[in-house]
Amino acid sequence: MKHASVHRLALVLGAALLLQGVSACVPAVRDARGYILNERAVAGITPGRDTRNTVLVAMGTPTAVGTFHSNSWYYIGGQTETVAYKVPEVVDQQVVAILFTDAGVVEDVQRYSLADAMKVNPVGRETPTRGREIGIMEQLLGNIGRFNPGATRQAGPQ
Numbered sequence: 001m002k003h004a005s006v007h008r009l010a011l012v013l014g015a016a017l018l019l020q021g022v023s024a025c026v027p028a029v030r031d032a033r034g035y036i037l038n039e040r041a042v043a044g045i046t047p048g049r050d051t052r053n054t055v056l057v058a059m060g061t062p063t064a065v066g067t068f069h070s071n072s073w074y075y076i077g078g079q080t081e082t083v084a085y086k087v088p089e090v091v092d093q094q095v096v097a098i099l100f101t102d103a104g105v106v107e108d109v110q111r112y113s114l115a116d117a118m119k120v121n122p123v124g125r126e127t128p129t130r131g132r133e134i135g136i137m138e139q140l141l142g143n144i145g146r147f148n149p150g151a152t153r154q155a156g157p158q
Contacts, residue, residue: 030091034077035063037094042109045098050106055098062098071100071107078114093117 041058050058059075066072078093095112134142 029082029088031080031082031088032077033080035060035075035094035096036077037075037096042096042111045106045109047106047108052100052104055106059096059098071102073098073100090114 038059044058045055055073062073063076064074066074075096075098076093077095079091080088081091082088091114093112093114095116097108097110097112098106099108099110101107
């Protein structure tokens with residue numbers, strides 16, 4: 001009788017572990033990040049008619065403004081999916097670029113998706129800094145002679 005209950009307990013624990021392992025493979029978290037695209041607002045923007053102010057009212061503050069050309073506004077948003085302990089993976093990305101003339105009138109509205117994205121691999125090299133590195137002995141012996149044990153403390157203002 002004891003043998004059957006031990007066997008049953010082992011079976012239940014094995015099933016629980018199996019279910020735990022299977023559940024770890026299911027997408028745990030799907031997270032929206034950045035600008036949540038409003039299709040109606042984007043469709044309502046007309047080049048040649050709308051201005052910076054009307055775009056600001058319709059779409060809100062842009063996610064980014066062009067670095068070299070401030071007449072470009074970018075609304076960037078995406079969705080990531082995290083599986084168990086892995087690094088989040090981008091599963092969807094939408095970018096709306098609104099280009100303005102110097103007078104502040106919408107010149108063009110461009111849309112980009114994840115298919116248009118390009119992977120950028122940053123260079124792993126480091127720029128060396130000028131100066132000298134001190135060794136452990138210089139660190140240990142560097143303070144010898146800097147302190148005057150015979151000096152008395154001066155009283156501060158009273």
